[in-house]
Amino acid sequence: MPFSNLLHRASLVAFAAGLSARPSTSYLAVTAFTPAIYNRSLPPTSSALRRSFARSTGPLFSSPPTRYLLSYDYIPEVLEKRGPYREGHIGLAKEMLEEGTCVSGGPTLPPGEAVPNGALFIFTTKDAAEKFVAGDPYVSNGIVTGHSIAEWSVVVGSN
16 A cells, blocks of 8 residues: 555544644645645745644644533522622632633523523633632622533634
């Protein structure tokens, strides 16, 4: 079997098995995913084209990001009782957004209802979600009646 066919088959097997990470900008990594480049009958490509190709296909071969979902359950009287703690709750969320450890967050409501029954936050690490719970005045002052943290693998989207 010619080396080019062997290389092509090996790259397909590695890709199918999920073993391939982001291809680097090296010639070998690019040729492992582009059969036309290692075909010696074609003219050689420039290094700029190989780098451009590697950058444009990088997300195709990378693992999806793992995020952590923090879900809160609120007391029924949340709107009446959250006032003294709201600034600290929102301030902590904004601080973690600036740090890059909180992606987004906000209240959850049943469809057609006006009173939130909880909240959902997205964090980049489990430690960040736990840090938020530990420092959140809504938790320490009884506004939150329960919480859970779940790992979430983003498959589609850019979150």
